[in-house]
Amino acid sequence: MFMTLPSWLIHGALLCGVLTTTAVLAEPELDRQQAAQLLQAQQARAVQPWRVPNAVDIERQPNAVLIRQGMALLQNTTRLAGPLVADPGKRFSRNNLNCINCHEAGPSGLPGSKPYGLALVNAIHDYPRLDIKSMRVITLEQRVAGMFGKGEASMGADTPEMKAILAYLSWLGSEAQPGMSMQGTGLARITLPERAADPGRGQALFGQYCVQCHGAQGLGLKAPDFATGGGYVFPPIAGDDTYDDGGHMYMVPLLTQFIHANMPLGSTADTPLLSVEQAYDIAAYVNSELPRRHAPQRGDAYPDPAWRPAGFAVPEHFPDDPTGYQRVRFGPFPTPSE
């Protein structure tokens, strides 16, 4: 399939003189120097202000039907592509979460349109990009497929579902300038406390601020038609049906960023309901004391130890250093870079 590479990536690749545009795609694992140069090119992009198109604009697009299908897949992932849908060929997703449960909707209701709620407004312009988890350059299709996890059916680049999601993400980024990053996407930078996170304090705060919706065990609230693919009214943050122990959300710094700007429901980055300290301790509790699916391959992620993000805690990486493991798990952490 033909793909266009963003100019910042091509520039970065040519700058380091080791890759051609075609080699970028074929290149298996990059070494540290190659990766550093790509990352530098990625981070050197100018930042543009937050901009989301108006939902009514979808109807004016020649591919409006496809865009709406993509939007529906992000909103009702479980119902359309979850592990319990009737057609086994459509069971793309590994769990019963909807993409919009994490890539939250702003006031317009568009999935991925809430500032600092893991917004996807610029995703179409952010790829292909270096994925430090695999040390490879990946496409947006590969990123989306990775987000579905390994469901019963595989989400190939040529499936109608992938085309619909890409159509939605292209439209969502239609007000953005290519070649730039965007304010408000991803998660807000915060300064973490200069101490280890405290799961014990987190437990008490969890009871106060989270249990009413996510439940005492964090297992969420199932919809009445859950067994036939209806999903959850309140999504689980623990158990088999949510992010596993190899995912981004499993890292305490990232989960702290997410909670601080988005939870309890109604929080925003500008008007958070919890302090960073509270979000930090809750994140430690959620990710260490509640049950969760194990990702057996997680030890293979971030092959270069120098590139492991703060909070990516895998015991096998610390065979003789339990203190080092605890520190990577609970901090104190350097300030998150994204």
Ligand code: HEC
């Ligand atoms: C449990 C929470 C969660 C769910 C559910 C989820 N994501 Fe994500 N997603 C994340 C996190 C965390 C990141 C990484 C953010 C980072 O790299 O800092 C991410 C990153 C992405 C990106 C890359 C964004 C960028 O600009 O680099 C895309 C695209 C994406 N997700 C699409 C999806 C789709 C499609 C679904 C539904 C199938 C989905 N996600 C479900 C948490 C989630």
Ligand code: HEC
């Ligand atoms: C008033 C109900 C409510 C409260 C209270 C609440 N949440 Fe949520 N939470 C939600 C809903 C609803 C979503 C999905 C958002 C969406 O789909 O727009 C969500 C999503 C999430 C997610 C991402 C999706 C997933 O299932 O992994 C996490 C993590 C999370 N909440 C953690 C927390 C934590 C921690 C607290 C306590 C500080 C909390 N929430 C308090 C309703 C709530």
